[in-house]
Amino acid sequence: MIKIKGASSCNLVLYGSFVIYYYLILIFSILVLRTHADHRKLSVVDQHVDVDPQEGLKEKDRITELLGQPGKVNFGQYGGYVTVDKNAGRAFFYYFVEADGPNKDSAPLLLWLNGGPGCSSVGLGAMTEIGPFRVKSDGKTLFQNIFAWNKVANVLFLDSPTGIGFSYSNTTSDTENNGDARTAADGYSFLLNWLERFPEYKNRDFYISGESYGGHYVPQLADTILQNNKLALSNKNMIINLKGISIGNPSLDKAVDDAGTYEFLWSHALISDNEIMKLRKDCNFSQLTDECIDEVSMIWKRGENYNEYNIYAPVCHTEEGVVTEKPNDISILNNDPCSENYVLHYMNLPEVQLALHANVTKLNYTWELCSTQRHWKDSPSNMIPVLQNLLTNGLRVLVYSGDFDSKIPYGSTIQVLKRLNLTEKVPWNQWNVSDEIGGSNVEYNEGLTFSTVRGAGHMVPRDQPERALTMIKCFLQGEPLPKFVDKPWV
Numbered sequence: 001m002i003k004i005k006g007a008s009s010c011n012l013v014l015y016g017s018f019v020i021y022y023y024l025i026l027i028f029s030i031l032v033l034r035t036h037a038d039h040r041k042l043s044v045v046d047q048h049v050d051v052d053p054q055e056g057l058k059e060k061d062r063i064t065e066l067l068g069q070p071g072k073v074n075f076g077q078y079g080g081y082v083t084v085d086k087n088a089g090r091a092f093f094y095y096f097v098e099a100d101g102p103n104k105d106s107a108p109l110l111l112w113l114n115g116g117p118g119c120s121s122v123g124l125g126a127m128t129e130i131g132p133f134r135v136k137s138d139g140k141t142l143f144q145n146i147f148a149w150n151k152v153a154n155v156l157f158l159d160s161p162t163g164i165g166f167s168y169s170n171t172t173s174d175t176e177n178n179g180d181a182r183t184a185a186d187g188y189s190f191l192l193n194w195l196e197r198f199p200e201y202k203n204r205d206f207y208i209s210g211e212s213y214g215g216h217y218v219p220q221l222a223d224t225i226l227q228n229n230k231l232a233l234s235n236k237n238m239i240i241n242l243k244g245i246s247i248g249n250p251s252l253d254k255a256v257d258d259a260g261t262y263e264f265l266w267s268h269a270l271i272s273d274n275e276i277m278k279l280r281k282d283c284n285f286s287q288l289t290d291e292c293i294d295e296v297s298m299i300w301k302r303g304e305n306y307n308e309y310n311i312y313a314p315v316c317h318t319e320e321g322v323v324t325e326k327p328n329d330i331s332i333l334n335n336d337p338c339s340e341n342y343v344l345h346y347m348n349l350p351e352v353q354l355a356l357h358a359n360v361t362k363l364n365y366t367w368e369l370c371s372t373q374r375h376w377k378d379s380p381s382n383m384i385p386v387l388q389n390l391l392t393n394g395l396r397v398l399v400y401s402g403d404f405d406s407k408i409p410y411g412s413t414i415q416v417l418k419r420l421n422l423t424e425k426v427p428w429n430q431w432n433v434s435d436e437i438g439g440s441n442v443e444y445n446e447g448l449t450f451s452t453v454r455g456a457g458h459m460v461p462r463d464q465p466e467r468a469l470t471m472i473k474c475f476l477q478g479e480p481l482p483k484f485v486d487k488p489w490v
C-alpha cells in the first residue's frame with residue numbers, strides 16, 4: 001500500500017550471476033570495439049509491419065496465477081507471444097502486469113527492456129527489479145515486491161531480441177544475427193501488434209524504460225516510433241502515444257563507459273595506482289591496442305572478488321542455479337546476492353512456463369537469464385545523435401545512475417551527456433526519500449533530467465527499490481523529485 005503525504009505528491013511514504021555478465025560483456029567489448037564502424041542511422045523507417053487481428057488472444061494470455069504466488073492480487077497479469085515476423089517465424093514473449101490500484105485505466109503504459117545485449121527482461125527486470133514478485137531462495141515460491149513499478153504504471157516486460165529469454169525464431173540463424181537495428185524494428189512490430197491485442201492502451205501515455213545496453217534499445221525504439229508516427233499521420237490507428245524514456249546506468253558511449261570503469265575502480269580503491277597510471281598512458285578505449293588489452297586482462301584475471309555491478313554488495317558464493325530446500329528469510333530492501341540463481345531455477349520449471357504461456361513450441365535449449373551474443377551485427381559508437389533527436393521532438397528523458405556501479409559509472413554518463421550541450425534549469429541538488437538523500441539530480445531546459453541513486457549499483461531498483469520507485473513515479477507524473485533541504489551544521 002502506498003500512502004502519499006506532504007506537500008509534494010512525489011513524496012512516497014510506503015509501509016509495509018554476475019560471472020555470466022562478465023564474460024558476456026568482455027566478449028562483446030572485444031568484438032564490437034574491434035570491428036564496428038559508426039552507423040548512426042537506423043534503417044527501420046517505413047518498414048513493412050504486419051499488424052494482424054488479435055481478437056481473443058488477450059483473454060488467452062491472461063495468467064490465472066503464477067506458481068508459488070502469495071495469494072490473490074488486485075491486478076491482472078498476462079503472458080504470451082506476439083509474432084514480430086511471420087515469414088521468419090519470429091515471436092517475442094511478453095509479461096504484462098496491470099497497475100495495482102484504482103487508477104489503472106489512466107495510469108501510463110511503461111515498457112521495460114533489460115540490456116546485455118542478451119538478458120531477459122522477464123527474468124531480470126520483472127523477477128529481480130521492478131516486477132510485483134521476487135523469487136524466494138527455494139526457487140519455486142514468490143514474495144511480493146511492495147516497491148513494484150506497477151504501483152504507478154501498467155508495466156510491460158519484453159524479452160528481446162530473438163533467442164533471449166522465451167523469445168524465439170523458427171529461423172535458427174536469426175539468433176546469430178541480432179543487432180541494434182533489427183531489435184528496434186522487431187520491437188516496433190511487437191508494439192503495434194500488442195496494442196492491437198490490448199486496444200485499451202492505444203491512446204494511453206506511453207513510456208519506454210530500461211537499463212544498461214537498454215541505453216541503446218530504449219532510445220532507438222523511441223526514435224523508430226517517432227519516425228513511423230510521422231509517416232503514419234494519416235492513420236491514427238498506427239500512432240503510438242510516446243511521451244518519454246527512462247534509462248538507468250545506460251550504455252551511451254562504450255569507449256567513455258569503459259575508460260570510466262577503471263577510473264571508478266581506482267577511485268574506490270579496487271585497482272592500484274600503478275594500474276591506472278599504465279591504463280591512462282596506454283589505453284584509448286575507442287581503439288584498443290594489444291598492449292591495452294593485455295593490461296586490462298591482467299586486472300580481470302584477479303577474478304570475481306567483488307561484484308562489479310555493485311561494488312559494495314555482497315557476492316553470491318553458490319554455484320549457478322543452486323536453491324535452498326526451505327526458503328530463507330526474505331527482504332526487499334536487502335537483496336539476496338544469489339537471487340539470480342533462484343530466478344534461473346524458477347523460470348525453468350515446466351509449471352512456471354505453463355502458467356506464463358511461455359515456451360509453447362518446446363524450445364530445445366534451457367532458459368537462461370542472459371545468453372552470449374557472439375555475432376552482434378550493429379552497434380552505433382554513441383547514442384548522442386539519437387538522444388538529441390528525441391529531445392528535439394519533445395520527448396521527456398530521464399537518465400539515472402546507481403552510484404555504486406563500476407560497469408557504467410555515473411561519471412561516464414555525465415561525461416557523455418555533456419556532449420548534448422544542454423542548459424541547466426535546476427542545478428545539481430539532492431533529493432529526499434524518507435528523510436535520507438535519495439541521490440542527486442540536475443534538470444535541463446531541453447527536457448532531460450539526470451539523477452543519481454545513492455547506494456544503488458547497475459540494477460538500481462534491485463538495490464534501492466524505494467528510491468527507484470519514487471524517482472520513476474515523479475518522472476511519470478512530470479513532477480520534480482522531493483527536495484532534500486539542507487539543514488545548517490549545528
Ligand SMILES: *[C@@H]1O[C@H](CO)[C@@H](O)[C@H](O)[C@H]1NC(C)=O
Pocket residue numbers: 083086088089090091170361
Ligand atoms: C514456429 O514453429 C512452430 C512449430 O511448427 C509453430 O507452432 C509456431 O507457430 C511457429 N512460430 C511462428 C512465430 O511462426
Ligand SMILES: *[C@@H]1O[C@H](CO)[C@@H](O)[C@H](O)[C@H]1NC(C)=O
Pocket residue numbers: 284285286287
Ligand atoms: C582515440 O582513438 C580515436 C579513434 O581512433 C581517435 O579519434 C582519438 O583521437 C583517440 N584519442 C586519443 C586521446 O588519442
Ligand SMILES: *[C@@H]1O[C@H](CO)[C@@H](O)[C@H](O)[C@H]1NC(C)=O
Pocket residue numbers: 172364
Ligand atoms: C534445435 O533445433 C533447431 C531447429 O529447430 C536445430 O537447428 C538445432 O540444431 C537444435 N539444437 C540442438 C542442440 O539440438
Ligand SMILES: *[C@@H]1O[C@H](CO)[C@@H](O)[C@H](O)[C@H]1NC(C)=O
Pocket residue numbers: 165166348350353359362363364365366367368
Ligand atoms: C522449453 O521446453 C522444453 C521441453 O518442455 C525444455 O526442455 C526446454 O528447456 C524449455 N526451454 C526454454 C527456453 O524454456
Ligand SMILES: *[C@@H]1O[C@H](CO)[C@@H](O)[C@H](O)[C@H]1NC(C)=O
Pocket residue numbers: 384388419420421
Ligand atoms: C555541442 O557543441 C559543440 C561545440 O559547439 C558542437 O561541436 C556539437 O556539435 C554540439 N553538439 C550537439 C549535439 O549539438
Ligand SMILES: *[C@@H]1O[C@H](CO)[C@@H](O)[C@H](O)[C@H]1NC(C)=O
Pocket residue numbers: 005006007011432433434435436482483484485486487
Ligand atoms: C524529506 O521529506 C520529508 C517528507 O516530505 C520531510 O518531512 C523532511 O523534512 C524532508 N527532509 C529533508 C532533509 O528535506
